[in-house]
Amino acid sequence: MNKLLGSIEEAVRACGLRDGMTISFHHHLRGGDYVLNLVMEAIAAQGIHDLTINASAIQDGHGPLGAHIRNKVVTGIEANFIGPVIGRVISEGHLERPVIFRTHGGRASDIDDGTSHIDVAFIAAPSADERGNCNGILGPSACGSLGYAMPDARHADKVVVITDNLMPYPLSPISISEADVDYVVRVDKIGDPAGIATGSTKLTRDPVALRIASQASRVIEASGLLRDGFSFQTGAGGASLAVAGMLTETMVAGKIHGSYALGGTTGYLVDMLEAGCFEKLLDVQCFDLKAIASLRENPRHVEISASQYAGPKSKSCAADGLDVVLLGATQIDTDFNVNVHTDSNGRIIGGSGGHSDVAACAKLTIIVAPLSRARLPIVVDHVLTTSTPGDTVDVLVTQAGVAVNPKRGDLIERLRAAKLPLVSIESLRELAERQCGVPRPAALSDRVVGRVLYRDGKVIDTIYGVQ
Amino acid sequence: MRRTMLFLPGNNPAMMLGGPYLGADSIIFDLEDAVSPAEKDAARILVRNALGALEFGPVEVVVRINALDTPLWERDLEAIVPMGPDLIMPPKSSDAGMIRRLDEKLGELEAACSLDHPIGILPLIETALGLENSFAIATASSRVRALFLGAEDLTADLGAIRSTEGEEILYARCRLVAAARAAGVEAIDTPFPGVDEMDALRRDAARARSLGFSGKAVINPRHIDIVNAAFSPSEAEIRYAEEVMEAIEEAKRQGKGAISLRGKMIDAPIVERARRVLAMARQIEGGDLA
Numbered sequence: 001m002n003k004l005l006g007s008i009e010e011a012v013r014a015c016g017l018r019d020g021m022t023i024s025f026h027h028h029l030r031g032g033d034y035v036l037n038l039v040m041e042a043i044a045a046q047g048i049h050d051l052t053i054n055a056s057a058i059q060d061g062h063g064p065l066g067a068h069i070r071n072k073v074v075t076g077i078e079a080n081f082i083g084p085v086i087g088r089v090i091s092e093g094h095l096e097r098p099v100i101f102r103t104h105g106g107r108a109s110d111i112d113d114g115t116s117h118i119d120v121a122f123i124a125a126p127s128a129d130e131r132g133n134c135n136g137i138l139g140p141s142a143c144g145s146l147g148y149a150m151p152d153a154r155h156a157d158k159v160v161v162i163t164d165n166l167m168p169y170p171l172s173p174i175s176i177s178e179a180d181v182d183y184v185v186r187v188d189k190i191g192d193p194a195g196i197a198t199g200s201t202k203l204t205r206d207p208v209a210l211r212i213a214s215q216a217s218r219v220i221e222a223s224g225l226l227r228d229g230f231s232f233q234t235g236a237g238g239a240s241l242a243v244a245g246m247l248t249e250t251m252v253a254g255k256i257h258g259s260y261a262l263g264g265t266t267g268y269l270v271d272m273l274e275a276g277c278f279e280k281l282l283d284v285q286c287f288d289l290k291a292i293a294s295l296r297e298n299p300r301h302v303e304i305s306a307s308q309y310a311g312p313k314s315k316s317c318a319a320d321g322l323d324v325v326l327l328g329a330t331q332i333d334t335d336f337n338v339n340v341h342t343d344s345n346g347r348i349i350g351g352s353g354g355h356s357d358v359a360a361c362a363k364l365t366i367i368v369a370p371l372s373r374a375r376l377p378i379v380v381d382h383v384l385t386t387s388t389p390g391d392t393v394d395v396l397v398t399q400a401g402v403a404v405n406p407k408r409g410d411l412i413e414r415l416r417a418a419k420l421p422l423v424s425i426e427s428l429r430e431l432a433e434r435q436c437g438v439p440r441p442a443a444l445s446d447r448v449v450g451r452v453l454y455r456d457g458k459v460i461d462t463i464y465g466v467q
Numbered sequence: 468m469r470r471t472m473l474f475l476p477g478n479n480p481a482m483m484l485g486g487p488y489l490g491a492d493s494i495i496f497d498l499e500d501a502v503s504p505a506e507k508d509a510a511r512i513l514v515r516n517a518l519g520a521l522e523f524g525p526v527e528v529v530v531r532i533n534a535l536d537t538p539l540w541e542r543d544l545e546a547i548v549p550m551g552p553d554l555i556m557p558p559k560s561s562d563a564g565m566i567r568r569l570d571e572k573l574g575e576l577e578a579a580c581s582l583d584h585p586i587g588i589l590p591l592i593e594t595a596l597g598l599e600n601s602f603a604i605a606t607a608s609s610r611v612r613a614l615f616l617g618a619e620d621l622t623a624d625l626g627a628i629r630s631t632e633g634e635e636i637l638y639a640r641c642r643l644v645a646a647a648r649a650a651g652v653e654a655i656d657t658p659f660p661g662v663d664e665m666d667a668l669r670r671d672a673a674r675a676r677s678l679g680f681s682g683k684a685v686i687n688p689r690h691i692d693i694v695n696a697a698f699s700p701s702e703a704e705i706r707y708a709e710e711v712m713e714a715i716e717e718a719k720r721q722g723k724g725a726i727s728l729r730g731k732m733i734d735a736p737i738v739e740r741a742r743r744v745l746a747m748a749r750q751i752e753g754g755d756l757a
Contacts, residue, residue: 207688208485214692372484399488419752431522435484 003184004130008042008162011183012120015158017043019050021119024156026149027057027081028124028136028285032195035124035162037064038187044073052076052097054118056107056148056306057351060085061195069095078116080104080351087348090449093465099348099450101341101463104148104284105310105317105357106455111151112307112314115457121156123149123181124190128163129171132181136286137173137296139165141191144265144286144295146175150305153180164190175303198288203245203268204238208370208399213242215420216326216368216397221250222418223364223411225323230258232278233325233358236266236287239368240326244268251277262309262318263354265291265301273300282318284309284354310357312455319354322362327355329369329396331383334425336390336405338367339383341452344376346384346442346466348450356388357455364411366395376439377432379425384442386461387452396425403428443467468492468750469527469613469682470698471691472655476501477510477530483517486526489688490695493527498543499534499558507539511546518550525750529589531556535565541572548576553587554612559620560590561597563607570608585610589655593617595624598639605650614647615684616640618657629660631667633674644679656683658690665693672697699751700744708741708748 005011017023023043025036036055041064043051051074058065060083068074069089075096080103082090090099102110110116125134126141136146141164153159153176160183161176204210216239220226232247234240245268251258258278261269265283267290273281274294281301286292294301310319330350331339338359343349359365369378379398394411396403401423404412415422443466450463473491475482477498486494496517502510514530530552533539536559544555557569566588573586588610592601598621605611618636619629627635640656647654656675659668672694675683683694700708711733718726726733 207482207489210689211485211489399485434522435520 003132003181005183005185008039008185008187009046011160011185012039012042012046012048014183015120015160017048017120019048022052022054022117024118024121024152025053025055026123026146026152027055027059028143028146028148029141029191029196030143031059031061032141032192033059033061033124034189034191035122036062039122039162040065040068040073044068044071049073050075052078054078054107054116056104057081057083057353058086059083062086066094072096076100078102078107080107081353082348082351084343084347084349087350091347091463091466093445093447093449095449098448099463101351101450101452103310103352103357103453103455104306104354105312105319106453106457108151108306108309109311109313110457111155112311114155118152118156120158120160121149121152122160122162123153123176125161125163125176126190127165127167127171128161128184129167129169129178130184131169131178132159132161132184133169133171133174133176133178134161134163134181135171135173135175137292138167139163141165141189141193141196142292143191143196144292145283145303147284147304147309148306149176151307158182160185162187162190164188197286197292204242206238209239210242211399212368212370212397213239213246215402216366217243217246217250218418218420219366219395219397219402219415220247220324220364222415222420223324224414225364226250226256228257230256231321231323232258232261233263233319233322233362234261234269235326235328236264237328237368240328241266241268243326243368244272248272248275248277251275260318262322263358265295267291270294270301273298282309310354310361310455312357317361319358319361322358324364324366325358325362326366326368327359327388329367329378331378331380332367332369332393332396333380333383333390334429336393336396336425337383337386338388338390338393339385340387341385341450342463344384344439344442346444346464348463352387352452356392359388359392360455364395365393366397367393368397371398371400371428371432372436375436377429377436379429379432381429385452385463389454389460396428398428400428400431468747469653469655471694472529472682472684473688473691474501474531474658474684474686477514478502478506480513480517483513484521487521487523490691491526491685491688492682492695493529494523495529495531495556495684497531499531507533511543515546515550518547518552527554528552529554529556531558531591534559535568544572544576548573548582548586549580551582551586554589555586556589556591556615558591558617559594559597560592560604561594562600563603566590566604566607566611570610573610587612589613589615591615591617592643593620593624595621598642601643601646602649605646605652611650611652613653613655613681614643615655616643616657619660631661631664631671633671640675640678640680648679653681654679656680658684658686660686662687662689669693669697700748704744705748708744711737711741712745
């Protein structure tokens, strides 16, 4: 048994990859990933066409993918997030079939139960042995958790591990096991460490973001959910991270011992873990070096798969037990629907990731967003794309006040009692429009370039191309 | 209520847009020190347009104009007054004559644009001469709402060394409070210079309040919450004020003249203070905005 092959080309041939198949990638190397580009170059060189890429995310380092889309090497993409670089290529109509957007949990569940079939999974591994055991916490390209690659490794017909840090067998700890791996390829570099993890995620100094953060942390305190056993997830945006810092002070001062924090981890969540705010961190993805080091060294910091993170068809998932989640928004409308897929011109610039998963699961979903960005109102009449439905969103916190979803009468009472500055979401929309004006509607074509699948697999919205 | 007065540079649109939402009771758009000579015109136009375009809600709007010994102050006023700010802050206010000149000019401009309520004046006391003339300054015009201490320029003028503890400005603080209160107006304390020294800021603000200041300027938005807290009535103060008002009501019902609470006679100043505390507490509570 020799799984170790000399090159990616060899692995592509060994897997029997041919026209029309589906290949998969994970995005743990984030903006620093080289592997998708290396694999696609090898595939294109072999004259293979009409592939579907099923990736947890397409990042802006994947620019060369644009040429493969134009040359029909890739004719379909399924992803949970697509950055602006490839998003633009798709929005301009170059991809043959519409993109299928899923959520992090939805993708994992669809792979787990065979709804999404993957012919070959290419898994970038910061460390691996020659039989394919691998992890993300060791090696020069360490990225931390490999949670998003786990469903792919379990269920793809063929699994190729690509590493730049080949270690003696048996490697441990084991995130992805040799039992699932067909081939291993060693390359010079799987990614650029500077793009994989930031040195340290810095706290914002933007006074408006800090104001939003302090109001959001007051909302959490007033919600009645901040007590022993508290569970929490926060995004990695400026205001969301600042809330983590403020909650740490509150929890330490109040001797509140939470249960777990979930999701993508940063040094701020690590600080909370070490300060005793939580018993455990359940980590599906690391954002900075401090999080990676903590996952490596602290047994209370636990790597989990995307299925365990938020899989709607998993027998249970960690998101189900969330008390509070803080999320951002590109747009939010007066029905509390949130768009994180398209920008004001209608171009694809992102995707749900875990946004709609955790919004659906958490007892309290808080959106933190400024009224406007770059002279564009963020609170609008109708979002251009519905990523997360408004009935799963409880509160919007802006610098100009806190709007509570009217269906949460209980929460309105609690926040009113805590003297939070409550406003109607309509009045925030009006204020945003008075400040910025009402933008002309985006000029869209008739061509469908994407479908947004909610976590239950139903199409929640359709994305049209730009003119 | 002027617990916090936040300075915002008059040439920074992003900060001006965010300014009304940062929790300060007042914001001061600065046309003076924060703006370089080459940008004076641009800042004047920007601040004028911001006053017309932004919504300030309950936040008081102040504009610091250029000093009256420069050729700029009248042009500042001609641009700003039609937009109806709440207060004009003249820097380096050193004598009553300056305030009277400003009062006169404000009156002319207000009449020309039919403003329906007079713009107030917030003299910035930041020279030794201004400090010694502070009562005369406070009483030079009925527009004066408060005296404002500027310790950076003042300590330079005094030849004193500025410190975190502020020992060097103790006399100035006490003098300014006495002059302001004697004139029946408020006293606003100088900003605390240490951007990241939050504990020292807390002590400095508490000290200012104990000396009689009603509020304090801030130059960094991160200072706002701490300064607001320092100048807000404490829960104990609110409770006591409520008890005072209840005792008054009770005495009225019983037709009593003299009232005592916790073994102390309640006289008019105590009642007045209790009223102020409760009014302020209600204002701070805020609640629903729309």
